[in-house]
Amino acid sequence: MAIMRNLSLRRQITILVGLLCIALVSAAAIGASYVVQQRTREIVMHDAAETAASMAALLDRNMYERFREVQNLAEMTPLREVWTGDSATTRRLLEQFQNSLPDYAWLGFATPDGTVRAATRGMLEGQSVQERPWFREGLKAPMVGDVHEAKLLASLVPSSANGEPLRLIDIAMPVHDSKGELIGVLGAHLSWNWAREQRRVLFALPEKKRGKSVWILSSDGTVTLGRAALGEKPFSPEEIENMRREQNGAFEDVTENEAVLTGFALTSGYRDYPGLGWIVISRQPDKIAFAAAHGIVMTILTIDGIVACFGLIFALIIARGVADPLRRIIEAADSIGRDPNVTSLPRTGGSAEIVRLSAVLRSLLRRAGTAEQRIAEASSQHEKDITALVKLAETDALSGLLNRRGFDSIGNEAFKDYRSRDESFAILMIDLDFFKSVNDTFGHGAGDDVIRTVGHAMKRALRSTDRLARFGGEEFIVLVREAGRDEVPVIAQKLRRAIESTSTLHQDKWLSVTASVGGAIVRESDRDVQDVIERADTALYQAKAAGRNRAVIDELQLQLATSAA
Incomplete structure (x- = not known):
């Protein structure tokens, strides 16, 4: 690419169009040769x-x-x-x-x-x-x-x-x-x-x-x-x-x-x-x-070479037609500010795009000062709007935690860090036990209160480096960074206890729930963060099947139940 930057546009277009022509013709020739060989082979x-x-x-x-x-x-x-x-x-x-x-x-x-x-x-x-x-x-x-x-x-x-x-x-x-x-x-x-x-x-x-x-x-x-x-x-x-x-x-x-x-x-x-x-x-x-197949292949390759040569000639002609008007615009633009007699760009012929470019640049020079200020103001406001929209899009409205979209972003970033710098991480999946009975018995308002209370309790129990998100319904997910194999079960157990010991006041009634936790530590065979999440979800299923209110960590063959607290 450094060599290409030192070449003129005319030469760049010639080279790129020529290479494209050769690539396309070669691909067609190779494809045709392959089809001919395969078909002939079958026959x-x-x-x-x-x-x-x-x-x-x-x-x-x-x-x-x-x-x-x-x-x-x-x-x-x-x-x-x-x-x-x-x-x-x-x-x-x-x-x-x-x-x-x-x-x-x-x-x-x-x-x-x-x-x-x-x-x-x-x-x-x-x-x-x-x-x-x-x-x-x-x-x-x-x-x-x-x-x-x-x-x-x-x-x-x-x-x-x-x-x-x-x-x-x-x-x-x-x-x-x-x-x-x-x-x-x-x-x-x-x-x-x-x-x-x-x-x-x-x-x-x-x-x-x-x-x-x-x-x-x-x-x-x-x-x-x-x-x-x-x-x-x-x-x-x-x-x-x-x-x-x-x-x-x-x-x-x-x-x-x-x-x-x-x-x-x-x-x-x-x-x-x-x-x-x-x-x-x-x-x-x-x-x-x-x-016979070899003869046909050689004929195709010969035709490919001839067509590629014509392609190079056409590329040179195309480059000349595109580059010459641009060269005149560049020379005039370079003289602005140096030559007092040159205050605008010339009207240039050529393709419709070149004519339009000449007119746009002439107008741009006339509006440069005002446009620059407007662009600066618009850019500042745009960045603010983008920041607010991103925060809104990545935040769960009920709990105030990250939502699935926001978690996917930090999860993918953690996986990239693991691949590039070998920074290990773990995923914990938390699902509230028998949460449907809360909604059925006390109403969805009570369920919403429980979701908010449990979310705040888990957030307080986590370290500053860990990230908590609500995946939907009564399911939460945690990204645990900078934690060894021995620390992951401890964090999982701490979350389970925090939920178990938290009560929610709803219309003069205290509601308590428990949770099952499934975890997985990233490993070399994982293709992306979704593989880690899938293994954590499987471990969560095992925790549910084992009786709920417990934690199961993939590959550690460890169940942390209430009795082990």
């Missing part, structure tokens, strides 16, 4: 979740089709005689089925004792699969097994082109004859390359890929397909549990060298295909996912 994260959900739905639908294909093959009525007939016929049927659906690495029919009676290309015929999970489960009901490495077929079926070991999904169906008797199990091993093909279909369009990769995890989080090493668990158990709980969503994975936007979705089956709980992961680096 991109939704897209990541949608990609994962699309892949999950694709897997479920295709697995449902494979499941139904094998189920239909096992349950077709015309084929019931094939399963118990010639094994060569059964083999041809299975191979025809495999040729039409090459995703199946192996299909075979096993008798109830686990012996493979017929299979595609004769693989495993005559061997026992009694211990294989697909056979044991298939004897009971239709089953679908999770992805696993081939065991019996590992040496019979060629591995994938990328050198990965053969991985299969088992589908098994019980086969019954026309009488409903179990005659065997139809088993199908679906090659896991099928899932890789589904992923390729999902990213058939280049714009759908954009640096994305899709992983498929088993239900326990193990990688079964993706760029990550097979068999690894790239996510923690907590993250897997969150995915299973939310089913579908997206988050930023920062466990690697760069942040990666990660969408996820769980497969949940389709129709009567139960699903295997696979977790589909969609991955895309943040720098690719949010590239």
Whole structure:
């Protein structure tokens, strides 16, 4: 500010208007950038979740089709005689089925004792699969097994082109004859390359890929397909549990060298295909996912810079138009009293305000002497009126004590002193016990007399540094300054005794009342004096609840009752 005072008005206006322009434009740019980033972030994260959900739905639908294909093959009525007939016929049927659906690495029919009676290309015929999970489960009901490495077929079926070991999904169906008797199990091993093909279909369009990769995890989080090493668990158990709980969503994975936007979705089956709980992961680096948002932000900031430059130019033009007429008025005013030829200010053009200022200053010079005297007299009377009004506004008409408004002023001042100079203080809330019965029995005039008498009694009992106010009705409040933790209960007890020992004469009858006192000492966690008052009011409530005619000080765990006097 000292630097600004040394600058001309023209430069000050240029700087201030320029800074205002830059601030407003920057605020608008930052706000727009924030909205763009947030909106783009929502869209991109939704897209990541949608990609994962699309892949999950694709897997479920295709697995449902494979499941139904094998189920239909096992349950077709015309084929019931094939399963118990010639094994060569059964083999041809299975191979025809495999040729039409090459995703199946192996299909075979096993008798109830686990012996493979017929299979595609004769693989495993005559061997026992009694211990294989697909056979044991298939004897009971239709089953679908999770992805696993081939065991019996590992040496019979060629591995994938990328050198990965053969991985299969088992589908098994019980086969019954026309009488409903179990005659065997139809088993199908679906090659896991099928899932890789589904992923390729999902990213058939280049714009759908954009640096994305899709992983498929088993239900326990193990990688079964993706760029990550097979068999690894790239996510923690907590993250897997969150995915299973939310089913579908997206988050930023920062466990690697760069942040990666990660969408996820769980497969949940389709129709009567139960699903295997696979977790589909969609991955895309943040720098690719949010590239559009960053580009928009840079464009906004560039426009912001250009607009700010134009703003500075306009600020200079505005400053010149405002400052030049003022400069002429200043030069003329400075000559008054020095140059005898200059006795008034020139009429100056410019804005309406500048023209008006010139006229007002000319008139002011003509009326300066008289106006100065009138201003002095008016100022003196104004101060007197203000003082009287403030006193009237801050005084309770009935008791002559401070009212709530007056107390708020000194209370806020005490709290400021506590914050700046660590000057502790306490608040005491006093409420007359059963005061309503005084009004109901003797009339409100008696109640008013009691209020005045009690107020004078408390005022006499307090120290000169303490301030007493009537908060309304039969409630009073005291600001206790310069008192330690041990002194506050003593002052509270002194007030209670003063009220208890005071009697009020009303129409030849002496009236006595007691009071409950609640107190609180200011502490570091209080935000303002109202927090202290609130704690004192709570303590007052505790005093009332404990039987009245006693004092309770917050945090001191102390009750000062009549019996303790």
